[in-house]
Amino acid sequence: MYNSTTRNLSVFWSYGNGPNSSLSYYIDLKEVLPQWVTVGFSAATGVYFERHTLESWEFSSSLDIDESNKKTRRKIGLIIGLTLLGCILIVGAGVAFVVLRRHIGGAVDKNKLEETNLMSINDDLERGAGPRRFSYKDLALATNNFSDERKLGQGGFGGVFKGHLTDLDIPVAVKKFSRGSKQGKKQYITEVKIISMLRHRNLVQLIGCCHEQGEFLLVYEFMPNGSLDYHLFCGRSQLSWSLRYKIAIGLASALLYLHEEWEQCVLHRDIKSSNVMLDSDFNVKMGDFGLARLMDHELGPQTTGVVGTLGYLAPEYVSTGRASKESDVYSFGVVALEIATGRKSVDKQLEKGLVEWVWDLYGNGQLISAVDERMETDVEPKQVECLMIIGLWCAHPDRTLRPSIRQASRVLSFEADLPQLPTKMPIAMYHVPSSSLVSAAEASITSSSINVGR
Structure with missing residues (x-):
């Protein structure tokens, strides 16, 4: 936005759902622009490729207007504006309905798929296939209730803690996914279903898992030399x-x-x-x-x-x-x-x-x-x-x-x-x-x- 009276050029932007940001600069555009200009925009991110999406764009100007035609133009502009607004509202309502319906349906399907996968994991564990299933109480005891002193690392998914399984008498690494994280739940299911089937000397061994009371945990062999x-x-x-x-x-x-x-x-x-x-x-x-x-x-x-x-x-x-x-x-x-x-x-x-x-x-x-x-x-x-x-x-x-x-x-x-x-x-x-x-x-x-x- 540029205000010719205050000679202030301002730019406003935001990233996703983050807070709005802005920059302002004092400049007289009459001194730097020619009499005729083309208004537009461009963007670049250096050598890396990025897909840009234009959500909305508008341009308006308060240049001098012929007074004799001002009222007529105002009426025409009002009619056009109201017509466009009505069309936009109708189309917007239709699109919102379709998107909401698909979103609800997709969310239900995803939840059903995840629950099916968890039931499948439970069936495998009951048949003796796959990793051992631990109780949350056992893993809390093994890691001193997931104390900070036992924490080995922290990532976007949650934390990893060093533990000791008394019955097996072995040290373990327990990955505890962030509670309520949909991505964590998805990664938990993926790891249990994939890595439990793999056997190779250069792959970390999955000893067991736990999913109860909204908590998701994986138990791995402990790596003394870290990562x-x-x-x-x-x-x-x-x-x-x-x-x-x-x-x-x-x-x-x-x-x-x-x-x-x-x-x-x-x-x-x-x-x-x-x-x-x-x-x-x-x-x-x-x-x-x-x-x-x-x-x-x-x-x-x-x-x-x-x-x-x-x-x-x-x-x-x-x-x-x-x-x-x-x-x-x-x-x-x-x-x-x-x-x-x-x-x-x-x-x-x-x-x-x-x-x-x-x-x-x-x-x-x-x-x-x-x-x-x-x-x-x-x-x-x-x-x-x-x-x-x-x-x-x-x-x-x-x-x-x-x-x-x-x-x-x-x-x-x-x-x-x-x-x-x-x-x-x-x-x-x-x-x-x-x-x-x-x-x-x-x-x-x-x-x-x-x-x-x-």
Whole structure:
């Protein structure tokens, strides 16, 4: 809004349901604008793609008007305005009725589906299939009533607490979802139904679960060495190069099992360093399957909605909402680069993303300079080159040029030659779906955070 009397230019905006924001600036537009101008707007977000939706727009001006025609124009304007207002109210009421009806129906269907899934879980537990079912009282006792002293981490879903099961005499990690969280309930059901069926040395073991009195809890084997991100970014301990390479191979092995070796393909959709757990011997245990999806092996990318963590999401996945093996492989590539460089996927010290930064060094023949400087001389140059090139290959902007996780694993094990990558990072090219396709999928992106997913 611009007021020519006070010479004040103001802009008002809001994000979602957040508070309104505004900026004001004192300026005389007569001094900076020509006699004739075109009124409009534009928006950009830098190098990243974003879909913009225009909710409403209007323009009015208080320029001098011919007095002789003022009354006539006022009458015409009033008639047109009232007519348009009536049409808008009728159409709006019709649209609101249809949307409300669909919303109520959809909510009922979702609730029925969730209740059906919980009943199915209960049936499996009663037959002895799946994880053990614990009572809330048992888990409260094991974690000292979920005391802050026992808390291992906090994420968007809730908290993780260290506990001890007296009857089994083992330490455990108990994930307690936020009470009343619909997303938490959904993730609980997904984890119980998926991870309880998986068996692999590099996947975290689900010991049991609990859903009663509106509480949802998962019981996992306890990981003494926490998550990978602590060791890479928080300075808790210095991981040797041999351990880092071992971790990369273990993570590739876990993803290979999910993508190709189980009876169905499992898309993890949230592969990141904070979801890579480490046991007492620093063996990889991939965890957090709350966003995972099952699909048949022969199927291509599936429209699932965008979920995951910024910095690890493949560009085509962000723009199309279609998860695929390739989008998981992209996330693996980013974690591989984090392991080698000791830098976060979104590093404030870098003027660009981690993938682009490493790719520039690769193109300049300086790839070795990207290695974590804390490593000093404790590196194996051949493995360093291999891991970082694999990271770039997996994080290639074009998903059709990424390797399968099996191909990447073979190169990591030096069973195949390194790929030849372009010296300059390619620009991502992909088809943007129609708005109806995107709106049909629920979006849920979490910011990159050390606390997310542990």
